Amino acid sequence: MEGGASPVLIKEILDQGLRSVSIIGMGKNTGKTFSFNQLLMEAGQIGIRVALTTIGLDGEEKDQLFYHDKPRITLRPGQMVANAKSLLLESGLDYEILGSTGIMTPLGEVILARALSAGKTVLAGPSTGHELALVKEQFEEYGMDLFLIDGAIDRRSLSAPMVTDTTILAVGAEVSWDTQILLEKIQHKVEILTLPSWNNEVVASHLRAEVLRDDVKLVALASTGPQGQLTHGDLLHNLDRLEGLLNEHTDTVFVQGMLTDEVLAKILACKPHRASFTLLITDPNCVFLGKRALQRLQSNTVELRVLDSIHVSAVTVNPFNSRYGIADPLRLLRDVGQAVYPIPTYDLNLGIRYRPEKEAFNGIS
Amino acid sequence: MEFLDRETRRQLGFDEVWSKIAPVSSLGRARMRRATPFTSEQYSDLEAEYDRLQRMADDLSKNPKIADDLGFLLRSAKDISGSLKRSMEGAILDDIEFYEVKKLLGLVEKINFELEKLGWTTLLPKSLDQCSECREALSLGQGSYDSFYIADAYNPKLAQIRARRVNLESTLASYRELVDRKLIQAVGRLLSMDGEITLSTVDTAAVAKLEAMHELYKVQEKQNFVTFKLIEGEQMRRTREELEGVRSDEESCKEEVRTELTLVVGEFAPRLRSVLETLEFLDFALAKAKFAAKIGGVKPILSEDSRIRIQGGRHLIVEEEVKRGGQDYTPLSLEVLPGVTLITGPNMGGKTATLKTLGLLTAMAQYGLLVPAHSMEFRPRKFIRAHLATAEIPKGLSSFAGEVVFLRDVIVRSSEDGLVLVDEIAHGTNPVEGAAMAQAVLEYLHGQQMITAVTTHFPSLAGIRGLRHLRVKGLDREKLRQLGVDSLQRHMDYTLEVVLDGQEDMQTSDAAIVAEALGLNSQIVNRARELANVL
Numbered sequence: 001m002e003g004g005a006s007p008v009l010i011k012e013i014l015d016q017g018l019r020s021v022s023i024i025g026m027g028k029n030t031g032k033t034f035s036f037n038q039l040l041m042e043a044g045q046i047g048i049r050v051a052l053t054t055i056g057l058d059g060e061e062k063d064q065l066f067y068h069d070k071p072r073i074t075l076r077p078g079q080m081v082a083n084a085k086s087l088l089l090e091s092g093l094d095y096e097i098l099g100s101t102g103i104m105t106p107l108g109e110v111i112l113a114r115a116l117s118a119g120k121t122v123l124a125g126p127s128t129g130h131e132l133a134l135v136k137e138q139f140e141e142y143g144m145d146l147f148l149i150d151g152a153i154d155r156r157s158l159s160a161p162m163v164t165d166t167t168i169l170a171v172g173a174e175v176s177w178d179t180q181i182l183l184e185k186i187q188h189k190v191e192i193l194t195l196p197s198w199n200n201e202v203v204a205s206h207l208r209a210e211v212l213r214d215d216v217k218l219v220a221l222a223s224t225g226p227q228g229q230l231t232h233g234d235l236l237h238n239l240d241r242l243e244g245l246l247n248e249h250t251d252t253v254f255v256q257g258m259l260t261d262e263v264l265a266k267i268l269a270c271k272p273h274r275a276s277f278t279l280l281i282t283d284p285n286c287v288f289l290g291k292r293a294l295q296r297l298q299s300n301t302v303e304l305r306v307l308d309s310i311h312v313s314a315v316t317v318n319p320f321n322s323r324y325g326i327a328d329p330l331r332l333l334r335d336v337g338q339a340v341y342p343i344p345t346y347d348l349n350l351g352i353r354y355r356p357e358k359e360a361f362n363g364i365s
Numbered sequence: 366m367e368f369l370d371r372e373t374r375r376q377l378g379f380d381e382v383w384s385k386i387a388p389v390s391s392l393g394r395a396r397m398r399r400a401t402p403f404t405s406e407q408y409s410d411l412e413a414e415y416d417r418l419q420r421m422a423d424d425l426s427k428n429p430k431i432a433d434d435l436g437f438l439l440r441s442a443k444d445i446s447g448s449l450k451r452s453m454e455g456a457i458l459d460d461i462e463f464y465e466v467k468k469l470l471g472l473v474e475k476i477n478f479e480l481e482k483l484g485w486t487t488l489l490p491k492s493l494d495q496c497s498e499c500r501e502a503l504s505l506g507q508g509s510y511d512s513f514y515i516a517d518a519y520n521p522k523l524a525q526i527r528a529r530r531v532n533l534e535s536t537l538a539s540y541r542e543l544v545d546r547k548l549i550q551a552v553g554r555l556l557s558m559d560g561e562i563t564l565s566t567v568d569t570a571a572v573a574k575l576e577a578m579h580e581l582y583k584v585q586e587k588q589n590f591v592t593f594k595l596i597e598g599e600q601m602r603r604t605r606e607e608l609e610g611v612r613s614d615e616e617s618c619k620e621e622v623r624t625e626l627t628l629v630v631g632e633f634a635p636r637l638r639s640v641l642e643t644l645e646f647l648d649f650a651l652a653k654a655k656f657a658a659k660i661g662g663v664k665p666i667l668s669e670d671s672r673i674r675i676q677g678g679r680h681l682i683v684e685e686e687v688k689r690g691g692q693d694y695t696p697l698s699l700e701v702l703p704g705v706t707l708i709t710g711p712n713m714g715g716k717t718a719t720l721k722t723l724g725l726l727t728a729m730a731q732y733g734l735l736v737p738a739h740s741m742e743f744r745p746r747k748f749i750r751a752h753l754a755t756a757e758i759p760k761g762l763s764s765f766a767g768e769v770v771f772l773r774d775v776i777v778r779s780s781e782d783g784l785v786l787v788d789e790i791a792h793g794t795n796p797v798e799g800a801a802m803a804q805a806v807l808e809y810l811h812g813q814q815m816i817t818a819v820t821t822h823f824p825s826l827a828g829i830r831g832l833r834h835l836r837v838k839g840l841d842r843e844k845l846r847q848l849g850v851d852s853l854q855r856h857m858d859y860t861l862e863v864v865l866d867g868q869e870d871m872q873t874s875d876a877a878i879v880a881e882a883l884g885l886n887s888q889i890v891n892r893a894r895e896l897a898n899v900l
Contacts, residue, residue, distance in 0.1 A: 038558070040558075089459055349563045351562075
């Protein structure tokens, strides 16, 4: 473990040439907003031009709005923000209106503005990945060095990583007080988030262009190209067609949309006559599999790949649990750091990064 | 009576065709929803509309990029009428509303530039007012036409207050920065957003260093960690208090500016409203012209008499279906006059499509659209009503009763310039009584001002003296005999020919041939032929 000289995290991200970051939380009280603010502060410290927004308003944020809790994000002059109209107007900040987006939220249209004074504000932003991409594109016209998205904590949150170059995952003891369960959950989450991308770019672009638009649920692919496809209805009700489609030449099965235990069971039941094959999905958002199903894939020597992958640059750990108190932060950081290695793991509150070579966690460099 | 009722729109395929016109902005879409047909009193307006669309469609055919360029600009035009209304009702507009007004005027400048390049400015009923003074007022001291900010230039007081605010903010910030610098030296860390720093208790040396800093105090101490918070001394607290006051002064001052700017917008509201009207007109016209260019629409000729003449008319939906089926589509040419026009011919000879084409093109022309035809001549009708095979019968009525209700309602208006289309008149009852009923209706309608076009298989109707009678040329029997009856459509000549008085006996529906071609049991077909000959 080592205490990092601030700013640590932002530097690591920028050094890798990454220009947009989303922060997603594994649940409530995982310190997602703390991590977001930390990143924002670090960005301000090194003087880069930052634009930020959030995806929708998650339940946690809604509660805070209704109970008039303290504002969540602290802006510095010059930072750009995409925020719902009523929140922007109520912020009391001095700002320049840069543009409107036509994206509506329950709190008004999403407006792009540049803060001209420092201050705190609550954020509400677009609610879909498509809208986030539009906002990002619009910000690019104003010149920005870094785009930050405060992701949500529900399933929606995963659309933010699809729009950004990299993602930070906030985890914490709130997810489970039992370390064993907590680590298993984190590992499962990280395993899905970091599913590797498929290496056949030619066929991948064909699938993106041709298949992703239609009502296609499954495509069987051989080394020579696509062999045939099934619609959603076919896959669920017509097992014979699936059996007929998968043969000894099938080396990849592409599933569009949700990959559920049910869909997986059907495919494995009609497993191609090959020892191993690649199961390809659109992106990690599509995985609705439990831990067992993932293990089943591995034991069946099936490689799970995505067309669009997510880059995870860090995991942040929060020892807080609303029921049981605060876990030993260093022990927790070490455990999580080992579980998700080699992804850099931080306790941003303590300003410490987990280093595998320093097992004795009393050694703070 | 409205020009088109819901049923007629649906049966003619007008709704489907209309929905293909796609304005790009909410303004244009709102204008389209309000569109009404031109009336017979609006000859010159209708003529002007055709000329405008013809000019635009011609230009678009030559250079389709025009639509993209203008569409790109129009797409971001926002309906600011809500803000305009508020500005006149004494409300104070907010910064985003000012931004939207300013942005709209920026768009107007760009659109005007495009229109001038195209030579289209004269095509608009009113020129686009750039409201320059309003735009200037919303741009004061900002150095940018693209964003909005309540700049210092609006109020000298504001400049002073802001300077004070910035000063106080930097006093607070420099105190924090000072502490941050010390912290970086001591422990390589910064204060959090909340002015706090937490350390692990394991790092006793670091904790000791922070304990020694007089700018920090311990806010929380647990077994594993300790949190320090920035102390803001008396001076900082006073600075913060003053900052609160200055911020509130700044807000009041900005609100004064907003009040003044709202007055400016309110003053320009009627002109801005007219800008919105022109933009919605332009977007809708552009959408209609784009559609006209796509369908190869021509300008209808407004005639003095009551005839409707169509040369090479195409029903867009039917054409699409026919072509999708790999067949050739035969455009329609016909002329109908006040009184009754009878259309006869074989089954599958396109009689229903004839009625639909006549109705659709007349409706399109009257909505100011260029029509898919070689040429069309007409004068605006008071109403169009259709009763086709696909008619929805009102609840509780039989198909015959439904038709009677339809005829009852149009007959009372038969002295007006209407257009009525009836498919297979009176076929839903006993054929003898049906033919008699149909004849009585047609005898009554003939000689009336209303144009009635009727299709029928009743031979007796062709005998009514003086009716205009058009017949589908029908099947080429010679070819059918040689080549077999594999494809009816291929051997069907859909052209209409005028049947003169005395030639009516030539009428046949070719029922046996059609049935045979469609594969009906040959024993039945032959028996039907025998029976028909006996009759």
